[in-house]
Amino acid sequence: MRDSRRYERVAFGVMAAATGIIIAPVLIILFIVLWYGVPGLSLEFLTAMPRDGMRAGGIFPAIVGTLVLTIGTAIFSIPLGILAAIYLNEYAGKNWMTRLVEISIINLAGIPSIVYGLFGLGLFVTFLGFGASILAGSLTLAIMTLPVIITATREALSSVPQQFREVSFSLGASRWQTVRGVVLPNAIPGILTGTILGLSRAAGETAPILFTVAAFYLPRLPESVFDQVMALPYHIYVLSTQVPNVSMKIQYSTVLVLVGMVFIMNIIAAYIRSKFRKRKTW
Amino acid sequence: MIIEKPKIKVENLDLYYGSFQALKKVTISIEEKKITSIIGPSGCGKSTLLRVFNRMNDLVEGIRIEGLVEIDGENIYAKDTNMVALRKKVGMVFQRPNPFPLSIYDNVIYGPRVHGERNRKKLDEIVEKSLRAVLLFDELKDKLDRSALSLSLESQQRLCISRLLAVQPDVILLDEPCSALDPMATLKIEELLQVLKNDYTILIVTHNMQQAARASDNTFYMLLGEMIEYGPTEQVFTNPKDKRTEDYITGRFG
Numbered sequence: 200m201r202d203s204r205r206y207e208r209v210a211f212g213v214m215a216a217a218t219g220i221i222i223a224p225v226l227i228i229l230f231i232v233l234w235y236g237v238p239g240l241s242l243e244f245l246t247a248m249p250r251d252g253m254r255a256g257g258i259f260p261a262i263v264g265t266l267v268l269t270i271g272t273a274i275f276s277i278p279l280g281i282l283a284a285i286y287l288n289e290y291a292g293k294n295w296m297t298r299l300v301e302i303s304i305i306n307l308a309g310i311p312s313i314v315y316g317l318f319g320l321g322l323f324v325t326f327l328g329f330g331a332s333i334l335a336g337s338l339t340l341a342i343m344t345l346p347v348i349i350t351a352t353r354e355a356l357s358s359v360p361q362q363f364r365e366v367s368f369s370l371g372a373s374r375w376q377t378v379r380g381v382v383l384p385n386a387i388p389g390i391l392t393g394t395i396l397g398l399s400r401a402a403g404e405t406a407p408i409l410f411t412v413a414a415f416y417l418p419r420l421p422e423s424v425f426d427q428v429m430a431l432p433y434h435i436y437v438l439s440t441q442v443p444n445v446s447m448k449i450q451y452s453t454v455l456v457l458v459g460m461v462f463i464m465n466i467i468a469a470y471i472r473s474k475f476r477k478r479k480t481w
Numbered sequence: 482m483i484i485e486k487p488k489i490k491v492e493n494l495d496l497y498y499g500s501f502q503a504l505k506k507v508t509i510s511i512e513e514k515k516i517t518s519i520i521g522p523s524g525c526g527k528s529t530l531l532r533v534f535n536r537m538n539d540l541v542e543g544i545r546i547e548g549l550v551e552i553d554g555e556n557i558y559a560k561d562t563n564m565v566a567l568r569k570k571v572g573m574v575f576q577r578p579n580p581f582p583l584s585i586y587d588n589v590i591y592g593p594r595v596h597g598e599r600n601r602k603k604l605d606e607i608v609e610k611s612l613r614a615v616l617l618f619d620e621l622k623d624k625l626d627r628s629a630l631s632l633s634l635e636s637q638q639r640l641c642i643s644r645l646l647a648v649q650p651d652v653i654l655l656d657e658p659c660s661a662l663d664p665m666a667t668l669k670i671e672e673l674l675q676v677l678k679n680d681y682t683i684l685i686v687t688h689n690m691q692q693a694a695r696a697s698d699n700t701f702y703m704l705l706g707e708m709i710e711y712g713p714t715e716q717v718f719t720n721p722k723d724k725r726t727e728d729y730i731t732g733r734f735g
């Protein structure tokens with residue numbers, strides 16, 4: 200009796216420690232980034248061009264670049280991903296073809312991001328001749344994000360009760376009317392959540408943009424989709440390894456801005472999800 | 482049982498789920514503007530038979546159907562069957578009340594909207610008429626924009642029936658429509674069915690013997706996918722021809 204209780208207490212301790220170990224890195228990273236990053240934040244830092252070979256001034260073009268790339272990624276990946284998911288979930292039967300597509304999507308999600316970068320370089324930059332550009336970078340990020348969006352959308356679609364589809368069919372609605380009328384409206388919060396999480400990951404990636412769009416130093420704003428841009432993840436890499444004598448302050452503040460952007464996107468996603476949970480009553 | 486000018490006619494219907502035969506040589510004619518109840522033990526194929534009439538079974542993969550099914554003299558399994566028209570004509574109410582998570586108003590007009598009705602005034606009329614038919618209008622006329630999920634289960638089931646009436650069907654299929662309701666609510670839904678049968682042909686699947694005895698004109702008893710007995714409800718319950726029917730309705734099995 201006493202033995203089993205002690206055993207339980209040890210097991211509990213181990214689990215608590217494991218949980219602690221999981222959240223510790225998050226807390227430490229957040230703490231360090233905030234501690235060193237906040238002092239360097241200022242309106243000028245956020246809205247000015249870099250100066251003195253990036254050792255002074257702001258990071259405005261990198262912020263704009265990351266925003267533009269995220270929007271570009273969204274434009275290419277959201278419609279494609281959602282349509283593919285609707286097709287797979289609502290139209291396609293269960294046969295070897297759809298099984299193959301499913302397996303491809305799972306594998307696509309497991310490919311290292313540097314491979315996407317090289318793929319984008321080969322296909323968009325070189326073969327299609329877009330050059331290193333916003334277009335090529337957005338397309339590359341979009342392909343990387345697609346599996347996330349497809350998977351999240353399919354989960355959201357699957358969570359809509361089958362009954363609703365049956366009722367809709369039984370009232371004479373076609374498949375598409377059913378999807379539009381009852382399935383999508385009830386799946387949209389889940390789709391949004393998954394999509395934003397996917398995009399926030401794309402916003403923080405370095406490898407896919409390395410050869411496809413990111414500029415080392417380009418202190419002006421892009422004028423067309425065929426321009427290069429600076430982007431926050433790559434800028435951080437440049438500041439910390441390629442430019443001598445950059446102050447710690449600038450490095451940490453840049454990291455803080457990127458983490459902040461990703462964090463805000465994740466909070467929006469979490470907010471949508473929790474609001475939806477409360478409303479859901481079936 | 483001989484029925485002149487049946488609304489629905491089924492002859493030698495075989496239905497297979499893959500290699501499993503769920504319906505065996507079912508032959509039955511359904512009287513127009515009457516309530517026909519389908520009874521039988523769990524798994525005997527009641528829902529399967531019901532879903533033959535609006536071809537909801539088509540959604541099941543690996544299903545095969547042989548035999549003749551006619552509604553108003555038209556073979557509904559013919560190649561050129563207009564599915565939209567069929568499902569408008571033959572509507573279905575499900576076991577659990579399942580209004581969409583939309584407003585009461587939007588639930589009722591879901592069907593008409595799908596079929597292209599956009600005129601606000603027409604839609605208002607449809608809502609009023611459909612809710613009146615299920616005796617909900619007076620209670621709900623000022624709350625039409627409330628969520629349908631805020632209603633009681635009984636009202637939800639009524640709403641589901643009115644959502645169906647809004648597409649102006651001829652035939653209403655009900656699959657154990659009261660199994661989620663309490664006895665009082667069940668009685669009220671049965672009353673409603675008595676009113677509706679003036680305008681609609683009604684088929685109801687039920688596990689509840691009293692319900693079948695009380696609420697239906699004709700009763701169809703099935704066992705393991707086969708028709709055992711079919712006749713006027715009164716006769717089936719008081720003077721069954723088949724021993725197995727008697728055993729079932731007296732509760733000796735099932």
Ligand SMILES: Nc1ncnc2c1ncn2[C@@H]1O[C@H](COP(=O)(O)OP(=O)(O)OP(=O)(O)O)[C@@H](O)[C@H]1O
Nearest residue numbers: 498501503521522523524525526527528529530541
């Ligand atoms: N989609 C399906 N695939 C394979 N078999 C099925 C399917 N649906 C039903 N069956 C089988 O067909 C038989 C008849 O099922 P059905 O649902 O019509 O019975 P039921 O009389 O409505 O039963 P209950 O009273 O429990 O609702 C059962 O043996 C069931 O297991």
Ligand SMILES: [Mg+2]
Nearest residue numbers: 527528529656
């Ligand atoms: Mg059933």
